[in-house]
Amino acid sequence: MGFVRFDPWNPEFVANPYDVYTELRRDRPVSFFEPTGQWLIARHADVNALLRDRRLGRSYLHVATHEEFGRTPEPDFQEPFWRVVRAGMLDVEPPVHTRLRRLVSKAFTPRMVESLRPRVRKIAGELVDGFVERGGGDLIAEVAEPLPVTVIAEMLGVPETDRPLLRPWSADICGMYELNPGPQAQHTAVRAAEEFAGYLRDLSRARRDNPGDDLVSLLAQVVDEGDRLTEDELIGTCVLLLNAGHEATVNVTGNGWWSLFRNPAELDRLRTAAAAHDGTPDTLPLLATAVEEMMRWDTPLQMFERWVLEPVTVGGVEIPRGAEVALLFGSANRDPEVFEDPDRFDVGRTDNPHISFGAGIHFCLGAPLARVELVESFWALLKAAPGLELTREPSWGPGYIIRGLESLPVSV
């Protein structure tokens, strides 16, 4: 395999971006990438600092118009997509972000998430039991995907019969988040956003009139000092929770098992610890550190972008207002300045300040839930399928930003 430069559209690069990252961190930690017009930021210290720096934002529309920022306005046909996306907290900045995050956090508390653990354990157990009875299959489609989709759909109160709709809508919307999406992907994302929003509008109206104990009903009622979510904000929040609530978790599960298979001594270490453990999975320290290491070593979300709202200097390079930076999470997570022996996959790594959940005001709201799901699903498989093995080398899906395996064929 020859030297592949930073090339997010190249399957060879997507399969292993880490060698290129090593060179970027060493030789060009801040470099302009012509094909997307973005500044690539490769070092952990810079990525971490920029995520927390209020001179940058996920949006610029609270301080400038598209024209003032030297950008072409989005074409009219994309309006339904942006209307949904910008009504969620991830694509807005303070003061709107502060308001939305505060309201949603009232319904989505770490305590509420922890109370879900028994239910998550039951769903994981049932999925894994079926998988083992069948002798294995595609771990992504049969375990990794259905677990977080079921959990978030149950939380939000999406009826079981409607759940098959969620995954395709989410995947189509996510197509817009890859770099330079083509016209087909853009139209598909817009249509999915429209359909998804329509579905959630009906669901939230039904819950407003007839509340249950689900998150949609709760979100429709949360009030903070007289403030509440508008209907668009409620819809945008539910779309965000449903999408963010499973896409990355699926990929950590798939990438994580693939990391374990590629590092058999580490897999053995985890299996031995699981076999010897009498308690519940949340009391096994090696499982907790293993999940964090999987998120670091093969990062599920490789890049996040920010707009430069006021000029900043990064690693001696001046980046002007109106520019866009691409923060390379996968590179930051392998930075030798922060991680000892960073290319080594070590399930017992305790000093692990990985950046996979982000940092600063947009730090992942669902991190506690993601951790519960991952610990429970790895535990269920380690316990019920101690002989789990690969039957064929898996292949990577086309996504670079949302990076995961197409399938993971295994036998038990």
Ligand code: HEM
């Ligand atoms: C392992 C799985 C997950 C990973 C790696 C992940 C990663 C991230 C990252 C990196 C961000 C920040 C993006 C940025 O700064 O531009 C984020 C934000 C967010 N995540 Fe997650 N996430 C995961 C699971 C979840 C789950 C399960 C949920 C909810 C059920 C969730 C809900 C959110 C929300 C609502 C935000 C927006 C927060 C804000 O803008 O203030 N995530 N996530």
